[in-house]
Amino acid sequence: xxxxxxxxxxxxxNARRLEWLTQxxxxxGSRLARRGLDIEALVDRATRFRVAVPxxxxxxxxxxxxxxxxxxxxxxxxxxLEDCEAVLKLVRVTxxxxxxxxxxxxxxxxxxxxxxxxxxxxxxxxxxxTFQDQPGQKLSYKFGSxxxxxxxxxxxxxxxxxECLELGEKLGARSHTVWIGDGGNxxxxxxxxxxxxxxxxxxxxxxxALPRGFKLFIEHKLYEPAFYSTVxxxxxxxxxxxxxxxxxxxxxxxxxxxxxxxNIEMIVARLIxxxxxxxxxxxxxxxxxxxxxxxxxxxxxLFLVFNxxxxxxxxxxxxxxxxYMLDQSHNVTDPIESLMTSAVEVVRAYVQAxxxxxxxxxxxxxxxxxxxxxxxxxDAFTADVGPILAMxxxxxxxxxxxxxxxxxxxxxxxKATERPAEARRGAGIV
Ligand code: LRH
Ligand code: MN
Numbered sequence: 455x456x457x458x459x460x461x462x463x464x465x466x467x468n469a470r471r472l473e474w475l476t477q478x479x480x481x482x483g484s485r486l487a488r489r490g491l492d493i494e495a496l497v498d499r500a501t502r503f504r505v506a507v508p509x510x511x512x513x514x515x516x517x518x519x520x521x522x523x524x525x526x527x528x529x530x531x532x533x534x535l536e537d538c539e540a541v542l543k544l545v546r547v548t549x550x551x552x553x554x555x556x557x558x559x560x561x562x563x564x565x566x567x568x569x570x571x572x573x574x575x576x577x578x579x580x581x582x583x584t585f586q587d588q589p590g591q592k593l594s595y596k597f598g599s600x601x602x603x604x605x606x607x608x609x610x611x612x613x614x615x616x617e618c619l620e621l622g623e624k625l626g627a628r629s630h631t632v633w634i635g636d637g638g639n640x641x642x643x644x645x646x647x648x649x650x651x652x653x654x655x656x657x658x659x660x661x662x663a664l665p666r667g668f669k670l671f672i673e674h675k676l677y678e679p680a681f682y683s684t685v686x687x688x689x690x691x692x693x694x695x696x697x698x699x700x701x702x703x704x705x706x707x708x709x710x711x712x713x714x715x716x717n718i719e720m721i722v723a724r725l726i727x728x729x730x731x732x733x734x735x736x737x738x739x740x741x742x743x744x745x746x747x748x749x750x751x752x753x754x755x756l757f758l759v760f761n762x763x764x765x766x767x768x769x770x771x772x773x774x775x776x777x778y779m780l781d782q783s784h785n786v787t788d789p790i791e792s793l794m795t796s797a798v799e800v801v802r803a804y805v806q807a808x809x810x811x812x813x814x815x816x817x818x819x820x821x822x823x824x825x826x827x828x829x830x831x832x833d834a835f836t837a838d839v840g841p842i843l844a845m846x847x848x849x850x851x852x853x854x855x856x857x858x859x860x861x862x863x864x865x866x867x868x869k870a871t872e873r874p875a876e877a878r879r880g881a882g883i884v
């Protein structure tokens with residue numbers, strides 16, 4: 455029998471914290487009421503929030519220098535789903551799982567779908583992979599995939615994406631995410647205009663094969679693995695491509711895929727205004743695509759991104775329906791703890807953004823009162839909404855304190871007895 459967290463254990467652990475949570479919750483409720491805010495409505499928003507977990511985030515990540523495997527790592531997609539169930543059990547907002555193919559290719563999609571279903575999980579956006587060569591693969595992606603100069607290599611990459619679409623449909627997914635590493639390391643290596651034409655030509659074939667009800671997400675990235683030019687390098691190029699493809703194509707924003715200090719919240723506002731925001735790969739970074747835990751380095755930026763999203767949500771922007779996913783690499787923490795705390799930080803930014811006095815903000819914007827406009831945002835960002843988040847988790851059957859409860863459960867130790875360590879050293883994110 456594989457170990458699973460139980461409702462009884464969660465209730466027992468919560469019982470020891472409920473009294474202080476209730477006190478903090480009531481105090482916060484009266485403070486917010488003074489600002490005309492209903493704390494129960496905010497708990498409701500926190501409870502209905504959803505952010506998907508990346509299957510590749512359940513194992514210990516690494517860099518090109520090294521990977522230091524953690525204890526009881528999941529060895530296959532089923533064990534990844536076991537760990538996703540533990541995350542969901544404690545934070546309650548992560549039923550969606552984003553798979554990566556071929557890393558998570560199941561022998562039986564039916565078996566995998568029912569395994570997930572039994573654990574309250576479903577499959578969110580599928581991710582194709584033409585940034586690595588697979589054993590036995592005929593043509594290499596060393597010099598690109600969907601934008602490769604060789605038509606046969608492009609066809610091979612397109613074929614892989616069509617296979618992912620078919621699998622995604624069987625698993626009940628509703629979108630397909632394409633990120634490619636295509637680009638060059640030297641000036642002159644890649645013809646910028648031709649490469650983009652080839653990429654768009656390949657995407658058209660993938661777009662044409664989208665199953666009913668599917669959306670296509672394309673993910674731009676400034677650099678890495680190419681270090682001079684990247685074919686889909688920024689949001690403008692992505693927007694152009696999604697416009698060219700059609701109404702089912704959208705631009706996905708990975709927070710780590712921009713140059714340092716880029717105003718990402720403004721890019722988000724643009725894509726919302728243009729009706730082309732797919733959603734997000736949430737993470738954080740200090741320098742490059744560091745894939746650090748969401749809200750761990752620049753929590754104010756995460757808040758400002760959600761300020762744009764909540765402004766759009768409240769002004770009912772037509773077609774506004776972003777997908778939220780985490781995309782992180784957990785090199786030095788327990789992946790389950792990082793995924794739980796990151797999901798909590800994303801919900802925190804969302805709830806804080808709902809504290810913004812939008813009428814006042816509009817007034818200060820219209821009257822060019824820059825100081826009060828900033829203060830209006832800061833009042834929301836500096837509010838401690840912790841009791842709202844904990845109460846929402848508690849009422850949904852989750853943990854008042856997820857990390858403390860996870861550690862008290864001995865989940866990792868128990869999994870270590872079920873998952874004998876495999877000497878899987880090496881480098882890279884998986
Ligand atoms: C590329 C990326 C992409 C995934 C990969 C795991 O940097 O963000 O979203 O396919 O990480
Ligand atoms: Mn990503």
